[in-house]
Structures are given as C-alpha cells and as structure tokens.
Amino acid sequence: MTTPLRKSLYVGFASVSIIGTAAGCAPTTEAPSTQTPATQNGGQASTGSPSASTSAGNGGSTYKDGTYSADGTYTSPNGQETVGVELKLAGDKVSAVNITVHPSNPNTKKFQGEFASGIAAQIVGKDIDELNVSKVAGSSLTSGGFNDAVKQIKSQAK
Amino acid sequence: MPHPGWSSFSFEGIGTHWEISTSSMLAPDVQRQLLATVADYDHTYSRFRPDSLVSALERGPGSISLPGHSVALRDVYEALYRISGGSMTPLIGSSLNRLGYDAGYTLVPSGAPEGAAKWEDVLEWSGTTVSSKVPLVLDVGAAGKGQLVDLLGEVLRSAGYLDFLVDGSGDMLHAGSMPVTVALEHPYDPKQAIGTVELDNSALCASASNRRAWGDGLHHVLDGITGQPIQTTVATWTMAASAMVADALATALFMVEPAALEAEFDFSWLRVFSNGTATFSGGFEGRLFT
Numbered sequence: 518m519t520t521p522l523r524k525s526l527y528v529g530f531a532s533v534s535i536i537g538t539a540a541g542c543a544p545t546t547e548a549p550s551t552q553t554p555a556t557q558n559g560g561q562a563s564t565g566s567p568s569a570s571t572s573a574g575n576g577g578s579t580y581k582d583g584t585y586s587a588d589g590t591y592t593s594p595n596g597q598e599t600v601g602v603e604l605k606l607a608g609d610k611v612s613a614v615n616i617t618v619h620p621s622n623p624n625t626k627k628f629q630g631e632f633a634s635g636i637a638a639q640i641v642g643k644d645i646d647e648l649n650v651s652k653v654a655g656s657s658l659t660s661g662g663f664n665d666a667v668k669q670i671k672s673q674a675k
Numbered sequence: 676m677p678h679p680g681w682s683s684f685s686f687e688g689i690g691t692h693w694e695i696s697t698s699s700m701l702a703p704d705v706q707r708q709l710l711a712t713v714a715d716y717d718h719t720y721s722r723f724r725p726d727s728l729v730s731a732l733e734r735g736p737g738s739i740s741l742p743g744h745s746v747a748l749r750d751v752y753e754a755l756y757r758i759s760g761g762s763m764t765p766l767i768g769s770s771l772n773r774l775g776y777d778a779g780y781t782l783v784p785s786g787a788p789e790g791a792a793k794w795e796d797v798l799e800w801s802g803t804t805v806s807s808k809v810p811l812v813l814d815v816g817a818a819g820k821g822q823l824v825d826l827l828g829e830v831l832r833s834a835g836y837l838d839f840l841v842d843g844s845g846d847m848l849h850a851g852s853m854p855v856t857v858a859l860e861h862p863y864d865p866k867q868a869i870g871t872v873e874l875d876n877s878a879l880c881a882s883a884s885n886r887r888a889w890g891d892g893l894h895h896v897l898d899g900i901t902g903q904p905i906q907t908t909v910a911t912w913t914m915a916a917s918a919m920v921a922d923a924l925a926t927a928l929f930m931v932e933p934a935a936l937e938a939e940f941d942f943s944w945l946r947v948f949s950n951g952t953a954t955f956s957g958g959f960e961g962r963l964f965t
Contacts, residue, residue, distance in 0.1 A: 573906055640963070642861040642869055643964050644866060645866060645868045647870065648868060650860055651855070652842060652844070652855060652858070652874075653868065654856045654859060654879050654880070655845055655858075655861070655881050655883065655912075
C-alpha cells in the first residue's frame with residue numbers, strides 16, 4: 518500500500534484489497550472493452566463514465582483498465598449527501614483517485630461555501646499525500662459514501 | 676502501517692472500519708478475542724439491532740443489566756450531561772413518546788422538534804443497571820466507539836502486545852515506545868490535513884459537525900433563521916488518556932466551552948470554526964500548519 522493516507526481513501530483501499538496486487542500480468546495490447554454503466558447499487562445515480570484508456574489491458578486482470586466514477590451516498594444530519602469518486606484502474610491497481618464532495622442539500626452547500634471562503638484565512642491545509650504520516654484522524658463523514666462508490670466501481674470494472 | 680514491519684488486522688465492526696496495528700503479528704486467538712469484544716459491544720449497545728440489550732428499553736419501561744464497563748460510560752455521560760446543562764445526553768431527541776408509544780400522549784403536529792427527555796425524569800442508570808420509566812432510545816454513540824477502542828487496547832495489553840495502535844476510523848489509542856504521527860483531516864477536504872500530532876501513549880478522537888448524531892442541527896437551523904454567517908464549531912479533536920473520554924469530549928466541545936470541561940477532565944483539545952479560525956490547548960500548540 519503506497520500513499521493513500523487520507524482517511525477516506527485509507528478506508529476505501531482497505532475494502533478494495535482485491536485491486537491490490539497485479540498478479541504478474543504482463544501488459545498486452547488488448548484493448549479494453551466497453552464497460553457497462555454502473556448499477557444503482559445502494560448508492561445514488563452513479564454516472565458510470567469509464568473513459569477507456571490505453572494501457573495494460575486485461576491479460577489476467579480481474580478488472581478492466583480504465584477510469585471509473587461513481588457517486589456514493591451518506592447521510593448527514595442535513596440529509597442525504599453524495600460524494601463523487603473517480604478511480605483510474607490499470608492492471609488491477611488503482612493508479613489515481615479523485616474525490617469530489619458535492620452537497621445536494623442547500624444548507625450544506627451554504628455551509629461548505631462559507632467554510633471554504635473562511636478557511637484560507639487561518640488554518641492551512643496541506644495535501645496528506647505529501648505528509649509522512651500513516652494515520653489520519655478527522656470526520657469520517659465521507660468514508661461510507663466512498664466505500665459505496667468503490668463498490669459500484671468494482672462492479673462496473675468487471 | 677504506523678511503522679515499518681508492523682502488522683495490521685482490519686475488520687468491520689459497529690458500522691465502521693477498524694485497523695489494529697501491532698509491532699508483532701497477532702495470534703489467531705487474540706484476533707478472535709478482539710472480534711468477540713466488538714461483537715459483544717455491538718450486541719450490548721446497538722440501536723439498530725432488535726436483539727441488543729438497549730433495544731429492550733425501546734419496547735417499554737423496564738430494566739436491563741449492562742456489562743461492567745458501562746459504569747465508566749455512565750460516569751462520563753453523567754458528568755457531561757451535567758456540565759452541558761442537558762445538551763449532551765444519552766437520550767436521543769424526540770423520545771419515542773412522540774411516536775405514540777405513550778398511551779396518554781396525543782400527537783400534535785409541531786414545527787419545533789421535541790427535545791430529548793430529561794435524564795432525571797425517565798432514566799435511572801446506577802452502576803450496571805439501567806431502568807427506564809418510558810420507552811426510550813439509549814444512545815451511547817458519543818463515547819461508545821471510544822470506549823470500544825479502549826476495550827480492544829485492553830485485549831491487546833492482556834495478551835502481551837504492548838506496542839499498538841487501535842484505529843476505529845479516526846478514533847485512536849496508541850501504546851508503546853514508538854509514537855505515531857497522525858494527520859488532522861481538513862474538515863471539508865479529505866485530501867488535506869490542517870496539521871499533525873504525535874500520538875504517544877494516548878488517545879486521539881475527532882468529531883465533525885456534519886456527522887454528529889444530535890445537537891448538530893442546531894447551528895444549521897440558527898443559520899437558516901438569522902441568515903447570519905455561521906460562526907460555529909465545525910470540527911474538534913481531543914487527546915486524553917482514554918479514547919472513551921477523548922471521544923466524549925470531542926462531541927462535548929460542540930456544546931460546551933473548553934474551560935468548563937477542563938475543570939473536570941484532563942485533556943487537550945483543538946476546535947476549528949466555520950470562519951477558518953482555530954483555538955486549541957497546549958497539546959495541539961504548534962501542530963497546525965501555517
């Protein structure tokens with residue numbers, strides 16, 4: 518396990534360990550086949566948009582290479598919220614992760630907006646990937662949604 | 676992995692992900708003990724299981740007998756209930772009366788949510804015995820995960836594992852000779868941290884306004900009514916000797932000024948406000964990025 522130290526990712530990767538090892542699959546030139554859109558699998562409206570990339574192909578891989586995205590949901594006291602997760606898979610490994618929090622509830626939106634504008638002033642964020650830490654403590658708000666999204670991606674990528 | 680060469684044991688329990696890291700690999704029977712401890716705790720306190728001990732209180736007045744460790748839980752809840760003037764309570768809001776359980780109660784549509792019942796009115800929690808006068812939901816969520824972290828630490832200690840980190844999705848207990856650096860997650864960007872702390876034979880817990888079970892609606896509601904910029908606590912972190920206390924205090928910091936808590940508890944704290952400022956006590960000094 519390399520970098521994914523931010524909590525949500527950390528949790529996510531733990532649950533997605535089948536993507537963990539490449540099992541010595543030599544790259545082939547086989548083109549990735551079309552992925553099917555995600556199913557409504559516990560989470561909301563996953564817009565399964567695999568943009569088939571080049572790369573290692575599927576020789577011996579469990580999952581098809583490509584970029585996948587899905588939305589996971591979690592429940593905050595403000596109601597249902599969604600978290601967008603984009604994973605790049607190559608040779609059964611996650612090579613990139615992108616998370617977007619997109620609140621659907623107007624209260625949360627306002628809340629986040631005001632927080633975002635205020636935050637720059639005093640506390641300072643640094644990318645966790647750039648820190649030499651193995652543990653993260655904070656709101657586990659999004660991790661449930663993240664896991665949800667990863668589950669959908671796993672079924673998309675089969 | 677907190678340190679190179681350490682082993683980790685991961686599992687799901689009480690609705691969250693757990694990772695237990697130890698300097699030497701856990702024996703299978705210790706792993707089983709850990710899982711059994713989690714299962715017991717869930718069976719005792721889960722609000723979502725009809726077969727849990729506390730669920731009996733939802734079905735009607737009566738008494739239940741909790742495990743011995745419930746005494747410590749009661750004490751911390753009792754203290755925080757008192758200090759917070761009833762804001763922090765194991766009796767979750769809108770008591771079941773509201774749902775019609777109480778025969779004499781007529782449901783009246785109301786715009787305002789009903790507050791939680793008063794502890795002294797409906798609940799007697801003495802030692803390991805909990806008695807209720809009305810159907811109620813006993814929710815120990817604000818300190819329960821922390822206590823389970825501690826209980827797992829106890830399992831490890833008694834099995835001879837003295838260097839460990841128990842991580843219940845961000846609520847952590849560290850023991851041993853090798854401190855662990857932990858990043859403090861940015862309240863609204865899980866890719867970022869706002870600082871780091873060195874965890875050295877201590878517990879660290881976090882709470883965020885958007886995942887808390889109760890009390891949380893308050894600042895959103897106020898905001899909607901006044902239209903004022905929100906100037907409220909959005910995230911808290913605490914360090915204390917036990918994860919149970921740290922967990923409970925991380926929640927309490929949303930309702931109570933730190934000084935009131937410091938009068939009764941030995942802990943360090945960090946609060947981040949919605950305007951991007953932070954206040955903290957000694958243990959977090961110099962740990963935030965600038």
